[in-house]
Amino acid sequence: MTTADPDETAIDADEEAGGGEYGPLAALQDRLRALATAERVGQFVSVGVAGATLETVIVALLTSGVLATTAPPLAAKAVGAEASITLMFLLNDRWTFADEGEGGIVSLLGRYGKSHLVRLGGLSVAFAALFVLTSLTDVRLLVAGADLWPTVANGIAIGVGMALNYVAESLLTWRVHDAR
Structure with a gap:
């Protein structure tokens, strides 16, 4: 008894669907790899x-009362998210996806803009999670007189948006097509 190679099966399925030797199913599998x-x-x-x-x-810093005034959690997240998105874009562009994308300032600025647009999806999910965790629940996490629940809730929200961001950034911002 022999087992079919999944890659060959995918290419055969593409050929049967009229996709030629390398059809859409095989292309999708390559992208997922x-x-x-x-x-x-x-x-x-x-x-x-x-x-x-x-x-x-x-x-x-903005929500715990450590500073002279406190900001609402969603406003603090907006400030933190923008700083974070810029930092992560620069690190990803120079390290994670350094072998993807074209050189030059115009291309860099284009990827930066696209990265912001792509991250709006993950950021929207994270904002929704933070809203639910801080506005629709009555949770407080007091440590030395400071309420750290918005900080913990934000960490949860970040995790929720991260998976979406990885796929979207890989496929749309840096157009990853080949496995390393």
């Missing part, structure tokens, strides 16, 4: 940790 490379995922997560750390520090 490119997204699942351990090296790239690890780099993206590492960059995400740096961005999440920056955002968390900003949210904590």
Whole structure:
């Protein structure tokens, strides 16, 4: 008894569907393989940790009462998210996706703009999660007199948006097609 090679089966299915030797199913499988490379995922997560750390520090400073005044959690998240998105774009462009995309300032600015648009999806999901966790629940996490619940809730919200961002950034901003 022999087992079919899934890659050959995908190409056969594409040929039967009129896709030629390399049809849409095989192309989709190649893209998914490119997204699942351990090296790239690890780099993206590492960059995400740096961005999440920056955002968390900003949210904590703006919401905990440590500063002279406190900001609403959603306003603090907006400030932290913008700083984080810029940091993560720069790190991803120079490290995670350094071998993708074209050189030059115009191309860089184009990717930066596209990255912002793409991240709106993940950011929208994160804002919704933060809203639910801070506005629709009555949770407080007091540590030394400071309420750290908005900071913890923001960490949860960041995690929720990260998976969406990885796929969208890989496919749309840097147009990853090949596995490393």
